[in-house]
Each structure stands twice: as structure tokens, then as C-alpha cells.
Amino acid sequence: MIFDKLKPEVETIISNSNKSINKRLQDICKLLENHIEYYNWVGFYFRNEKKEELILGPYVGEPTDHTVIPFGKGICGQVAVSNKNFVVPDVSAQDNYIACSITVKAEIVIPIFVNGENIGQIDIDSNTPDPFTEADERFLEFVCKKVAGML
Template identity: 80%
Template sequence: MTFSELKPEITNITSNSLTSVDKKLLKICELLEAHIDYYNWVGFYFKNGDKHELKLGPYVGEPTDHTIIPFGKGICGQVAVSNQNFVVPDVKAQDNYIACSITVKAEIVVPIFVNGENIGQIDIDSNTADPFTEADERFLEFVCKEVAKIL
């Protein structure tokens, strides 16, 4: 499916009032991982209360030991501080990268804002080198805006 075909699917998931937030987030992860062949791990991290750390939320892909990530550490931790998208074409070229799997070659992280506050992010790992384009960023920004409506 193309990004434009996936957008209404995302909206359908987020607008379903009978489904819990965590189930909606998991359905989004499953949808993206199933329909974008270079999205090999898709998950959400959220600010862990008042702590300066992220806590893993729903995800699909290989299990990860990184259930808590301090602000500033790794790509996700850097996005928690910078409030900016972070596209990593080659994870081996990043000094502050937390390796989750030896198969991961690239990563993209896009923050989720609620009332102007960065409360979490979508994190996507790819086993393909340099797969992410500006179209991925715009699409994932759309996903994060939809997710923000249910948080």
C-alpha cells in the first residue's frame, strides 16, 4: 500500500471508539510493518511520567531489551530532547546509536506532540540501508498527529 492508501486506514484505527489506546497503537504498528516492506520494527515510546526517560509502548518486530531509554541516549533519547525528526540512513555511522539488532541498518524517529509537548515518538527500524525519504517523514508526521488525538 502507498502512504496515501494507508492514511485512511490510520484514521479508521484512531477513530474507533470501541478499541483501547494500546490496541489502536498496536494496530498501527501492525499495519505499517505489514504494508511497508522496509519497516521491519515499528513501535512507540512515551515519556515515562515525570522521569527524563522513555518507556516502550506497543510495538511489532523483534523483541527488544530497550524498554527504558534515558533522554539523550540513542536516537529515541535524542528526539526526546531535540523535538525534531531524526532520520538515520546508516546506524553504523551514528556514535550515539543503541543497537537493537545486528540486522538493523537504518532508523527513523518522529516525535508525537500533545498541546505542544513532546510526549512520545514513533520509532521505525529498517533492515534496508538508507530507505527513508521525505515522504516517510511526512507520512509519519501524519501518523503522529492522528495518534496525538487519542492520547
């Protein structure tokens, strides 16, 4: 399984303290986008400490206008409030979806917890309808746990 092969690579990126945190996050985005064919946009959003909003961090994929997302708005904003994984097999069926690109068909968002607090999330868009499985969720939870250990 591709996820098992990527886990050690994620750990290697995380453990490279010679690189900045942002550079390591960027490298994780590149790794996932390059090796999982249905991951078409991969990025991190982090909680703004002063406001109830998310700020876009490192990402790979098409540029996005959504650099700030209020809590509760869109899939990412809903995860900031619910503290739960959100898998969207068909974004067109979601009422509270912020469209980044007309090519996006599905999205998965997994929160990042540090000391029990939701401090951000990994967000992945796919141009493939309904591509995400429980294996994606478990793998991305692993990635988020490793990222949390670095923050």
C-alpha cells in the same frame, strides 16, 4: 503511493473508540509493518512523567531489551531532547546509537506532540540501508498527529 492508501486506514484505526488506546497503537504498528516492506520494527515510546526517560509502548517486530531509554541516549533519546525528526540512513555511522539488532541498517524517529509538548514518538527500524525519504517523514508526521489526537 502506498502512504496515500494507508492514511485512511490509520484514521479508521484511530477513530475506533471501541478499542483501547494501546490496542489501536498496536494496530497502527501492525498496519505499517505489514504494508511497508522496509519497516521491519515499528513501535511507540512514551515519556515517563516522573523521570527523563522513555518507556516502550506497543510495537511489532523482534523483541527488544530497550524498554526504557534515558533522554539523550540513542536516536529515540535524542529526539526526546531535540523535539525534531531524526532520520538515520546508516546506524553504523552514529556514535550515539543503541543497537537493537545486528540486522538494523537505518532508523527514523518522529516525535508526537500533544498541546505543544513532546509526549512520545514513533520509532521505525529498517534492515534496508538508507530507505527513508521525505515522503516517509511526512507520512509518519501524519500518523503522529492522528495519534496525538487520540491521546
